[in-house]
């Protein structure tokens with residue numbers, strides 16, 4: 001029996017009214033509530049409360065897309081782990097390629113945030129992934145290893161269960177282009193191997209490794225069928241209740 005995590009990243013989409021609609025549709029779409037996969041939605045910060053209230057009596061969890069490294073203070077525009085915990089958030093995405101690219105988040109900052117998130121009792125979804133030129137030059141594993149090393153250096157093996165790694169090849173995000181199941185499996189196995197070299201095999205098994213980059217109902221089955229793909233981090237297809245719930249149902253079917 002496999003235990004998948006199907007996570008939606010809404011990015012800067014769905015303010016409170018739209019969030020209310022999508023979240024309610026999701027609860028309705030899976031209203032028998034009998035799925036065993038972990039299902040999570042990360043709305044924009046302003047919609048977390050709305051989604052959290054709608055999911056309160058459902059199996060869905062709520063995540064945040066970003067937090068600061070401090071609890072509070074003069075950091076205009078930021079939010080903290082204690083604030084999102086107040087809204088029953090369980091997971092926080094960190095190091096997404098869009099934050100690395102557009103908000104200049106460095107490996108060092110990603111590592112600091114990862115530690116903060118985990119120290120405060122939340123699960124960190126640490127995103128790693130190479131750009132197209134690095135895939136073409138054959139340096140994709142080197143890039144991912146460097147990103148992974150920074151995050152792992154900031155935490156310990158006892159944190160394994162609160163760490164999720166999302167492999168998101170940048171060239172596959174929002175492009176409609178997906179890594180092949182073989183490319184995904186190869187990188188996921190590499191990531192698992194690197195974690196097991198540091199923390200041992202058992203701890204490496206506790207870390208969920210998600211694939212992200214144009215995952216949709218159409219390609220979810222072959223991606224999730226790979227032995228080291230423990231779920232998905234889904235952007236575009238998580239904004240529609242029917243496609244996101246279909247991916248959850250696919251995970252459910254494979255997990256049996």
Ligand code: PGA
Pocket residue numbers: 009168172173174175176212213214215233234235236237
């Ligand atoms: P996508 O986004 O599914 O729209 O490619 C994935 C992500 O960026 O997390």
